[in-house]
Amino acid sequence: MASIELRNIKKSFGAVNVIKGVDLEVKKGEFMVFVGPSGCGKSTLLRLISGLEDITSGEMLFDGKVVNSLTPSKRGIAMVFQSYALYPHMTVYENMAFGLKLDKGHSKDEIRRRVERAADMLQIRQYLDRLPKQLSGGQRQRVAIGRAITRDPKVFLFDEPLSNLDAALRVATRIEIAKLHEEMNDVTMIYVTHDQVEAMTLADRICVLRDGLVEQVGTPMELYERPDSIFVAGFIGSPKMNFLTKDKAAAHNCATLGIRGEHLTVSPDGIWEGTVIHTENLGADSYVYLDMGEEEPVVVRLDGASSYQSGSTVRVSPQAENIHRFDEAGKPIR
Amino acid sequence: MATDALAPLATANAPKAKSELMLQRARAARLFLIPMLVALAIVAGWPLLRSIYFSFTDATLNNLYGAEWIGFGNYLRWQVLESGTVRYRGVLADPDWWNAVWNTVRFAFWSVFWETILGMIVALVLNAEFKGRGIVRAAILIPWAIPTIVSARMWSWMLNDQFGIINDLGMKLGLLAAPVAWTASADTAMTAVLIVDIWKTTPFMALLILAGLQMIPRDIYEAAEIDGVHPVKQFFRITLPLVRPALMVAIIFRVLDALRIFDLIYVLTPNSSATKTMSVLAQENLFQFNNFAEGSTQSTLLFLMIAIFTVLYIWIGKVNFDGGDR
Numbered sequence: 289m290a291s292i293e294l295r296n297i298k299k300s301f302g303a304v305n306v307i308k309g310v311d312l313e314v315k316k317g318e319f320m321v322f323v324g325p326s327g328c329g330k331s332t333l334l335r336l337i338s339g340l341e342d343i344t345s346g347e348m349l350f351d352g353k354v355v356n357s358l359t360p361s362k363r364g365i366a367m368v369f370q371s372y373a374l375y376p377h378m379t380v381y382e383n384m385a386f387g388l389k390l391d392k393g394h395s396k397d398e399i400r401r402r403v404e405r406a407a408d409m410l411q412i413r414q415y416l417d418r419l420p421k422q423l424s425g426g427q428r429q430r431v432a433i434g435r436a437i438t439r440d441p442k443v444f445l446f447d448e449p450l451s452n453l454d455a456a457l458r459v460a461t462r463i464e465i466a467k468l469h470e471e472m473n474d475v476t477m478i479y480v481t482h483d484q485v486e487a488m489t490l491a492d493r494i495c496v497l498r499d500g501l502v503e504q505v506g507t508p509m510e511l512y513e514r515p516d517s518i519f520v521a522g523f524i525g526s527p528k529m530n531f532l533t534k535d536k537a538a539a540h541n542c543a544t545l546g547i548r549g550e551h552l553t554v555s556p557d558g559i560w561e562g563t564v565i566h567t568e569n570l571g572a573d574s575y576v577y578l579d580m581g582e583e584e585p586v587v588v589r590l591d592g593a594s595s596y597q598s599g600s601t602v603r604v605s606p607q608a609e610n611i612h613r614f615d616e617a618g619k620p621i622r
Numbered sequence: 623m624a625t626d627a628l629a630p631l632a633t634a635n636a637p638k639a640k641s642e643l644m645l646q647r648a649r650a651a652r653l654f655l656i657p658m659l660v661a662l663a664i665v666a667g668w669p670l671l672r673s674i675y676f677s678f679t680d681a682t683l684n685n686l687y688g689a690e691w692i693g694f695g696n697y698l699r700w701q702v703l704e705s706g707t708v709r710y711r712g713v714l715a716d717p718d719w720w721n722a723v724w725n726t727v728r729f730a731f732w733s734v735f736w737e738t739i740l741g742m743i744v745a746l747v748l749n750a751e752f753k754g755r756g757i758v759r760a761a762i763l764i765p766w767a768i769p770t771i772v773s774a775r776m777w778s779w780m781l782n783d784q785f786g787i788i789n790d791l792g793m794k795l796g797l798l799a800a801p802v803a804w805t806a807s808a809d810t811a812m813t814a815v816l817i818v819d820i821w822k823t824t825p826f827m828a829l830l831i832l833a834g835l836q837m838i839p840r841d842i843y844e845a846a847e848i849d850g851v852h853p854v855k856q857f858f859r860i861t862l863p864l865v866r867p868a869l870m871v872a873i874i875f876r877v878l879d880a881l882r883i884f885d886l887i888y889v890l891t892p893n894s895s896a897t898k899t900m901s902v903l904a905q906e907n908l909f910q911f912n913n914f915a916e917g918s919t920q921s922t923l924l925f926l927m928i929a930i931f932t933v934l935y936i937w938i939g940k941v942n943f944d945g946g947d948r
Contacts, residue, residue, distance in 0.1 A: 340844050361850025373841035377863045386859075387849030439849070 290350045290364065290442040290476050291316045292337065297346035299332055306332045308500035309346070314476055319469050322480045323487040323523070324497035331447055333497065334480045338445050339363050350443070361387075366436035367445040370452060372428045374420040374435070380407075381416040384435045406437040409471065410464070426457040433468070444472070446479040450486065466490055484524050488512070496520050518618035521546050527575055529612070530586045536560065542613035542621055549575065549589035551610035558603030562586060564596045578602060670925065676918035683912050696919040713919045718895075718903065722920075723927075726899040729812065729887075730880035733819045737876060738869070740820065741827025746861075748828065749835045759832075766825040774889035777818045781805050808896040815887055815897050819880070827872055834868025835861070870941045874932065881928050900924045 292314040299307040306329045314320045322330040335341040337348065339360035348355050355363050374383050384403045388394045394402075407413040410430045420428055429449055436444060446465070450458045466489070469477055481487055487494050488508045496503040496511065496519070504516040508524075515521035521529045529546045537545040554576075562578030565585050574594040577585040588604055596602060613621040677696055681689035698712040713719050748759055765773065780787050783803035792798035804814040838861065846856050862869075884901035891897045900920060908917030935941065 338848065340847060359850070360848045365848065367845070367848045369841050369845065371839065371841050373839070373845040375842055375845070375860060377860075386846075387851070390849070390851055390855060435845075435849075 293349040295347040297336060297343055299336055299344045306500050310502055312495060312502060317474050317476055319477045319490060319492040321487040321491035321494045322497055323484055323494055326482055328497040329500040330480045330497045334445055334447055334478060337478060338365055338367050364442040365445055366439040366441035368432045368436050368449045370448040372432040374428060374431060376420055379417050379419055380431050383431060384438045387439055402438050406434040410434045425453055426461060429461060444475050444477040448480055462486060462489060485526060496523060518544060518614050521612055527587045532582055540613055543616040544614040546612035546614060547606040549587040551607045552588045552604045554602055554604050556603060558605040560604050562602055564598050564600050564602055567594060567596050569593050673918045673921045676915055677922045679915055681914045683914050696915050713916060721895060722898050722900045722903040725897055726881055729883060729899060730877055732816050733880050734873060734876045736820045737824050737827045738873060740824045741831050744824060744828035745831035745835055748832050763825045765822050770885045771889055773822055774886050778805055778890050781814055805891045811891045811894045811896040815890055818890060819886055827876060830872035831865060831869060834865040838864045870939050874935055878928060
């Protein structure tokens with residue numbers, strides 16, 4: 289229920305500048321994902337929004353009001369931690385009710401109602417009497433999310449909530465978070481992850497961070513189709529976008545030519561030639577790694593299974609409408 | 623705790639037949655425990671059994687081996703006088719003994735009480751991040767590292783009524799009207815002993831609590847901040863319950879130590895009935911007054927009291943020695 293505005297936010301730890309001036313607007317009820325490689329400052333930025341860290345300079349506004357010096361609880365936020373951060377000596381119920389109990393003005397019945405509503409949403413009602421150590425990782429994370437829901441927050445913060453879960457559980461919990469966003473569509477959510485798949489699947493808008501600066505903000509498809517820099521182009525999408533240099537780029541009047549694996553077509557009259565290094569068959573599709581004299585192998589994504597002998601030569605062509613051209617500074621030429 | 627170490631093995635084995643590997647592990651565990659058990663039997667078990675034995679005899683220092691069995695006489699015996707009154711004798715009827723028991727209990731309670739509170743405060747400070755924390759952590763251990771005899775002497779000079787710095791400071795600051803004979807006066811002797819013991823053992827307590835505090839994950843404090851939990855409430859609702867297992871172990875260590883206190887009192891306040899503890903009384907009887915049997919009786923009673931207290935404490939307090947209940 290809150291819009292968040294960051295105005296030239298900076299954060300330094302001693303002499304180290306972690307956030308170097310971030311301007312960003314998160315709209316009411318939006319699901320914003322911060323994504324970037326490790327060390328880019330995305331978790332720090334989230335902690336600045338939460339109020340767990342002090343802002344070195346700049347202004348943070350919630351609904352137009354400066355909240356720089358407000359404590360986390362006064363900002364009306366709830367946060368889900370990577371490590372769950374459940375109170376180990378309290379039952380699931382106590383964990384979820386703790387904040388409300390201490391915050392005067394909630395009757396026992398109201399607390400129970402709110403905890404049970406959150407527990408029903410996450411299907412953890414049967415665990416309310418258990419201690420966190422008696423739960424599995426996925427259940428614990430759901431309790432942590434439940435604790436956040438119980439607080440009835442204006443802003444919901446997630447700090448890499450899925451990274452401690454195994455692959456299958458990660459997908460299941462990801463879907464639950466997406467459902468949660470639909471149910472609580474008036475709550476602003478900010479979600480930090482290093483996994484661009486999570487970013488693509490969950491976000492209304494993605495904010496790509498790099499070295500403490502915003503690289504690009506946009507919807508997932510905007511970032512995928514119109515990256516504002518080589519960095520974003522390489523970071524969003526899996527497998528990574530292929531970058532070709534030298535004469536192959538020069539032929540298209542650019543310093544670097546970017547083309548995604550799914551936009552390469554194998555054909556006998558392809559304009560580029562490469563040697564097969566390795567083939568990965570994933571069932572529905574397959575990745576063929578080609579050596580084209582670039583620093584990194586070029587990945588071609590094909591539908592269905594494929595069987596190319598390592599060492600054999602393959603010719604490929606880029607789909608003209610999906611070529612990304614970048615200048616020497618890494619900026620797109622459009 | 624020897625049995626504790628083997629217990630999980632035993633329960634893990636219970637449902638199915640013991641595998642070769644499990645048997646091998648149990649054998650190895652026993653093998654590793656034997657040297658410790660032998661050493662304990664020699665240095666603790668045998669002397670203990672000997673003093674229990676002597677407590678049932680009429681042993682004296684010059685006739686240890688010719689001692690004769692007299693049963694419970696050293697503990698309690700009675701005589702019916704011609705007038706019909708019954709006279710009780712023995713340690714359990716000895717007012718000096720009960721004075722020592724009371725002194726010991728008083729000393730143990732107050733010293734551990736203050737050490738726990740001060741130790742907790744010191745541990746909380748040392749657990750916080752600040753510059754030079756490593757040096758402070760090392761420095762705070764100094765009182766604990768000084769041998770008791772040395773620190774007791776040091777303090778007895780500082781507490782001296784004529785030349786001591788404490789009286790001097792107290793007078794100059796106007797806190798004392800006249801010099802106080804801290805260690806010699808019956809009113810202040812126990813306080814003096816308590817001050818020195820608290821000074822000396824708070825670092826140990828702090829260290830044990832600090833170890834417990836460091837087991838608490840930091841992130842739950844952040845969760846508490848998000849929940850809007852006041853720092854004081856964070857301490858009582860989160861820190862204290864989570865450090866409790868470590869605290870309980872630290873307290874029992876200190877109580878056992880305090881119940882046996884000897885050296886500090888022996889050096890600081892010799893021959894003061896206001897501070898004489900069970901150990902001091904037993905030592906006097908054993909080696910100074912040639913009442914070897916009576917001293918043995920007192921030692922045995924002290925051992926029994928400590929044993930009963932420990933069992934009750936572990937049982938009632940649900941103390942867990944394997945590092946907490948998380």
